[in-house]
Structure formats: structure tokens, C-alpha cells
Amino acid sequence: MAELWCEMVVAIMGMIVLSFGRSGIAGKTSTFVRSEWPSLDIPPDNQAFAIPKGRNAPQQVHITQGDYDGKAVIISWVTTEEAGQIEVKYGTLENQYAFSAKGVVTTYTFYNYTSGYIHHCLVDGLEYDTKYYYKIGMDGSAREFWFHTPPKIDPDASYTFGIIGDLGQTYNSLSTLEHYIHSGGQTVLFVGDLSYADRYEYDDVGIRWDSWGRFIERSAAYQPWIWSAGNHEIEYMPNMGEVSPFKSYLHRFATPHVASNSTSPLWYAVRRASAHIIVLSSYSPFVKYTPQWRWLQEELRRVNRKKTPWLIILMHVPLYSSNLAHYMEGESMRAVYEDWFVHSKVDFIFAGHVHAYERSYRISNIYYNVSSGDCCPVPDTSAPVYMTVGDGGNQEGLAGRFWDPQPDYSAFREASYGHSTLEIRNRTHAFYHWNRNDNGKKVAIDSVVFHNQYWASNLQRRRLKKRNS
Numbered sequence: 001m002a003e004l005w006c007e008m009v010v011a012i013m014g015m016i017v018l019s020f021g022r023s024g025i026a027g028k029t030s031t032f033v034r035s036e037w038p039s040l041d042i043p044p045d046n047q048a049f050a051i052p053k054g055r056n057a058p059q060q061v062h063i064t065q066g067d068y069d070g071k072a073v074i075i076s077w078v079t080t081e082e083a084g085q086i087e088v089k090y091g092t093l094e095n096q097y098a099f100s101a102k103g104v105v106t107t108y109t110f111y112n113y114t115s116g117y118i119h120h121c122l123v124d125g126l127e128y129d130t131k132y133y134y135k136i137g138m139d140g141s142a143r144e145f146w147f148h149t150p151p152k153i154d155p156d157a158s159y160t161f162g163i164i165g166d167l168g169q170t171y172n173s174l175s176t177l178e179h180y181i182h183s184g185g186q187t188v189l190f191v192g193d194l195s196y197a198d199r200y201e202y203d204d205v206g207i208r209w210d211s212w213g214r215f216i217e218r219s220a221a222y223q224p225w226i227w228s229a230g231n232h233e234i235e236y237m238p239n240m241g242e243v244s245p246f247k248s249y250l251h252r253f254a255t256p257h258v259a260s261n262s263t264s265p266l267w268y269a270v271r272r273a274s275a276h277i278i279v280l281s282s283y284s285p286f287v288k289y290t291p292q293w294r295w296l297q298e299e300l301r302r303v304n305r306k307k308t309p310w311l312i313i314l315m316h317v318p319l320y321s322s323n324l325a326h327y328m329e330g331e332s333m334r335a336v337y338e339d340w341f342v343h344s345k346v347d348f349i350f351a352g353h354v355h356a357y358e359r360s361y362r363i364s365n366i367y368y369n370v371s372s373g374d375c376c377p378v379p380d381t382s383a384p385v386y387m388t389v390g391d392g393g394n395q396e397g398l399a400g401r402f403w404d405p406q407p408d409y410s411a412f413r414e415a416s417y418g419h420s421t422l423e424i425r426n427r428t429h430a431f432y433h434w435n436r437n438d439n440g441k442k443v444a445i446d447s448v449v450f451h452n453q454y455w456a457s458n459l460q461r462r463r464l465k466k467r468n469s
């Protein structure tokens, strides 16, 4: 009963927020002043980065979706002394592993650092909506985990995503991660800038990737994290002889890009429950005729809102942000893709990069050209809502300065650490919350009920009502 009451309150709050958006009343800049914790990385020997016991024990265990439709996972882990066991044992009963799958092992060097043995294993042919147990490693140092597969692709499948960005490995990052774990989120949509290992030099870069892998394991070994890359993954460091972009990221984090006909692990798409999720790369070529542009054009054609009503795009650099930090860095990608996003009626575009939280109204700027003079975004019911969730808590601290006055397109903004959750209920409704890390507590601050951009139109709603009557 209490839960129902809470949902009603959230729904009413959301309707108020939505109605403000329609009537053109200006957005809100939160006056909250957070309790200052230093933005310092947790020391390497801290328990948060504990190395599992046992010789050659698997560590840095994480999973991601392994196919287009959610019937596969890629399980990744690292061993330090030898490659050891390269297979995953798995099954639907605890301690009983009826199946096994063989993976691949890779290593890389970065300056004088040599990585451990990085394992990636595709486990496919899974049943939907099922709990699987899995075991990796050998003998006394073997480790066991579990995950749930999503419901089958269905327009009314309910599912909860978490959105985390710019996480890093500070005490604030730990607070974000622990709050997220208790949020009920079933899959993380990660909007880039993972470890901030590139803030270090020489061998410490690799060492901080390893500590970050152990740091996220508490969540990422048990549910998929859908990866997108940020600027901190580029690691172009010619002073150390390292000039191959995304080297650490690409070795450590697999993505199912081939399943969506992508030619690069940096941009791809997956479908999960009732959502179609498109991952873009802010730091790869994206203008007309580039591989990413061609792929996105095709992928948007493949979207079927009758099967997956919720269309979500992840990228690192926000296309709309009123924060002074990184202001208008997304303008070139906006100029190339915004028209497609509006005509495809994208529901949400989640980004990071700016270390604060912001939500936009549905606005677009697609009529602008050099002679039209229409240079300001205008309300547009077909446009996505843009969310910046770059507030995971990394060592660079918060981006606390916003443009003043708050632009008309900005609905809510606050410079605090936190994460978001998107609770998709059915084909028409989703509950969204941005959750602030408030002095050790998780507090839902920005709560909105969203109507689906495809099914919420009057025509689609009438058809649905007629079918169900």
C-alpha cells in the first residue's frame, strides 16, 4: 500500500513537471549544497579493491549483454599468474553447472605495465527471464556468481535500468555504486569515463584499471553493464609511447557490436525487454559517410517500436547542457544527428562528461541554418529528453557552475553526485528518478513520469485502447 502511495506521489510530481514543460515555465536550479567529501581516489590497498584469495583467482569479473536480443552474456575476468581455466561453467541450479562455454584470452602492455590474462567468454542460447549461476577459475580459487536474463522482447515488458557516468574510484564513486546496488536496477547503462586511470602515469595507468575492475565487480559480476566510451578511455599518451586510442578499454571491455552489424566495438545497439538501446561514440568519426554515421542510419531503420517501444541513446558528450564545463562540446554531433533523433522520436538521450546532473525539456534546434536565424532550441514534442548524468563521483570533482539565467531548455539541474534509474512499466509509461548521494543516503530528487514517444501519441493510444476493448 505504502509503495502504491509513493508511486502515486511520484506520478503527480511528474505530471506537474511535465505540465511546467508544456506551459513554458522556467526550469529549476537546485540550491542544494552537498556535504564535501574530498574527490580523492581510494588508496590501492583499500578493501574496496580487495584481491580475491587463492592462487590465480579470477578477479575484475564483469558481464555485458552478448547478443542483440538478450539471450546471451559476455563474461569477462582477469587472472594474474597464468591464463588458467578458460571456460565458464553455468546452469540454472546453484552449485550444479550443466553447461560450459569456452572463451578467449588476451593481454596487452601499456608503457612497462603488462596486463593480467583478460578472459572474455560468450555464453549464449540462454532462456529469458531466468536466474543463471556461473563459476570461473580452478579448484580452490574458483569463484561463483549469478545473473538474471531479461524478459523476452515484448512491448509491455517492465524493466529497470540504472544510469551511471564518469564513475572513477573515489569515496564518492563508492557511494554512488553502493546506492545504485540498492536501487533495484537490473542493468546499468554506463555513459562513459570509467576508471580515470589516465589521470595516472606510467605503470600506474594499468594498475588503476585493475583496481577499478575489482571496484565495480560488486555490481558488474551480477548484472550487465552496457558500455560506452568517454574521453578518459582514449589514453593517447605519446610521452609514454602509447598512441593507440582506447587500448586499455578495448582489451578489457567487450561489447556485442557484431550482433548489430557494427564494425566497431565503440558503437553498437542491443535490445533488452521493451527497450532498444543505441550506443554512440563521441570520440570516433561521426559525420556524413563515416562508418558510425552509416551504421546509425541503418540501426534507426531497424528500430521497431511495436516490439521495443522505448528508444534510448547513450553517448558521452551531452548535446544539450547548460553547465559552463564542456559547454557546447556536443554541438558538432548535435548538428549531424539531431534531425534523425527528432524524426525517430527518441525517448531519452543519456550522456555524461559534465560532472553534474541536468534534465532538459523536449526541445529541438533542427530548423537552424546559417540564414534562418532560428538559432535557439524550441519546444518540440517529437524531441528526446536529454539527461546529463556525469556525476558518478570521479577524482576531478563536480562541475558546479551553470549558465545564469537558466536557459529555457533546461528543466532541472544540480551539481551533486548520484545516479539515475529508469523504471519502464509498460509500452506507455516509465518512472524516472535521479538519485543524489546525500551524506551517505540515497535521495530521489528529480522524479518524472514519462510517456512513451511512440505509443503515447493519441493515434497509437486509440489503437491500443481499441485492441484491448
Ligand SMILES: [Fe+2]
Pocket: 193, 230, 231, 232, 316, 352, 353, 354
Ligand atoms: Fe568525459
